[in-house]
Amino acid sequence: MNRILSTYLTPLFHFGSLTVTDPDGQSSRWGDGTGKPLHIRFNSKAAEWGVAINPGLKFGEAYMNGGVDMVEGTIFDLLSLVFRNGGSDATSEPWMRAIDRTRLLFRRYIQNNTPRRARANVHRHYDLSSQLYDLFLDADRQYSCAYFEDPNVTLDQAQLAKKRHIAAKLCFDRPDLRTLDIGCGWGGLGLYLAQHLDAKVTGVTLSDEQLAIARRRAADSGLSGRADFRLEDYRDTQGPFDRIVSVGMFEHVGLDFYEDYFGQCARLLDDDGVMLLHTIGRTQEPANTNAFIGKYIFPGGYLPSLSQVTKAIERSGLIVTDFEILRLHYADTLRHWRERFEARRDEAKAIYDERFCRMWEFYLAASETAFRWQDLVVFQIQLTKKLGTLPITRDYIYETETRLRMKEQAASRTERLESWDDRNAAE
Template sequence: MFDALTDGLLQRAFEPLVKTGRLDVVTPAGKVLAFGDQGLPQARIRFTDQRAVIHLLRDPDLNFGEMYMQERIVVEQGSVYDVLELVLRHARQVPDSRMVQFLDAVRMKLIPLWQNNLRGKSRANVAHHYDLDDRLYQLFLDEDRQYSCAYFENGNESLEAAQLAKKRHIAAKLLLAPGQRVLDIGCGWGGMARYLAEIGEAGHVKGVTLSTEQLEGARRRALQTPVADRLEYALEDYRDTRGPFDRIVSVGMFEHVGSRFHDAFFQQCFELLAEDGVMLLHFIGNFEEPAFNNPWIERYIFPGGNLPSMSEFTPAIERSGLLVSDIEVLRLHYASTLRIWRERFLARREEARLLYDERFCRMWEFYLSMSETAFRYQDIAVFQVQLVRNQEAVPLTRNYVAPREAALKARERLSPRYAHIVDQTAHR
């Protein structure tokens, strides 16, 4: 009787989601439920116990990933990416269950608690993800350790070329002039700062981070460049930084600020930016109305994270005194980035298992797969927001971007560090 009930619930849950491709769901009793039109992709999952079925049906956003990590959902054909693609690519047309709607409402109420990113909590959140064994990131990132969305100008570049294009695109939008003083908020392993100093010819670049592992890596890599004397890295909360700076850049950090602190972030940037300065903010955003962080991502990957919608971050910009001079939306670029990261990680999965364990590898594969499908099939993308204090600080049109990118690329070809990457196309 109970088996028949859960089988019926699984049928009702998966049938409206899986319209194309094929997904076979094997129940704990061994019954096979088939969904889709028998096209591609095709995948097969098996539940090992009835409680796993109940957990998934009760809270799929949290428990799908947990059941996969615990091997209570086993992928027997295809990959977990294939399963997520089958389930998510038509999910926007399917209304949520009443249980999911209730959980969503509760989670919206919990946003202030989850995103209470005071200094101590911000430091702990960063350590949770970015202070993992440095060798883990070496398995799948490009050689410059860019852990953010790449920029695919043609679509078939190597990861290294696309990440270099991202730095070039941002540098062009910054309208950087030789000798200027630059701040990089959330500098990671320091690659953007190194690029702005060496290729952008900035006079001084200060990078701030809350990750001790990344700080150590940034300082070590700076010593290997010809511009080490123009690079400074500090373990420092952006709220404690002092300026002014001619240019400010922040890539992949704003997602960790939290909506409660948007005002503080932009007000601080206003204070740090010179009167004729330019800022470029690159971050993951939400196309739709404000929402909570995915609960599985919140618990296991990025605690305290937030993917802000325009209706969340633009009012804070307006209140700060900064002016939005340009917004560009990079659609699907992060999906392409994540696909390469996922392929690279899986190719060296055994090395990751030796660093951690099997559960960690399943968690990481689910994270990369879930993130890629989210960028392909859900309402998130990367926003690049250019900000100024004075609207005359930037040209009237975007016509300056391409010539500046060409000039930067010409300098890259003269640099031993970048020349071998320029114009690479094949990503495998």
């Protein structure tokens, strides 16, 4: 086996059962022999050398391109074993630290998310075939962390609970509140707010595919008068708004644009307004974006530490009025996505190809392990301009969630009755 790779693996696996076969057919074993047997095979010297020198990027690339195969177990099983053994602390070799420092030097260029570049980055990921997302997302196409009030609920129930939880924190105390959804996706949250809270929603996205679907959904549900979706950069949006919400978009802003982002939100938010930011973040000190995900999945993306976010908020003049950290909710969300994608992998391969499927398998597995065993969580940050804008206890959040559950149930009963009437009329 490659001597550098062997040196790296020796202190890594304290437990587990991993067999590694090199391109010459020689096998080595790592771990204490416990647990599920795993076996990987390197198919080329180039793949083996690449992983030895730069595992953060090259292992994902080798798996994606067929330079590495799983002989026993899955890529998720392997990454789980790595990180349960403390894999995030194992990349401490001098050359690996040098690679991280070099990536940090180029961060400003990589995350230079100007309007034009932001549009191109969004196109790379969110303008993929709509059929792909149907394979693994819930029926409402929520492509962000769900909220598992109970670990046994379905993905659709958990995503509905997420929308309910966010809506309650926004405190819709009257109808017709002007609401901005920054990064509105396929329109699910905006349509929920329009339907259940009587909000007047403006949703902005940089994805053509998302825009077309969001507009179609608004028309089909009779909510076009209350939900207006636009192809627009948030920096060009005109206000004011009574409520601002942003879910899963802040990760694409880029560190150097944080002050611009919160400054724009402050300008757009009415003096008595409320904002809710839902974003992935880190529990530890700032770090580079995962090299593979930054190159192939979310170009220009960055996951901030709490200190980086709050510093920019403080300079904007906005006030943090509530803060919640969702722990492990995204790990469970990604587990559902990963299992759904695997169950329909052949369909994904028919849309794209084997390389694409391997790329997404690695992306979903690496993301889940990061949320389950590393330092990634989700921040929900509530913001206002005045200390007295919201009630001084959190009771209103729980009371609103109860009322919204009742509205959802009533709407579901109505939809079932209408569907039953339609079927009878057709007969």
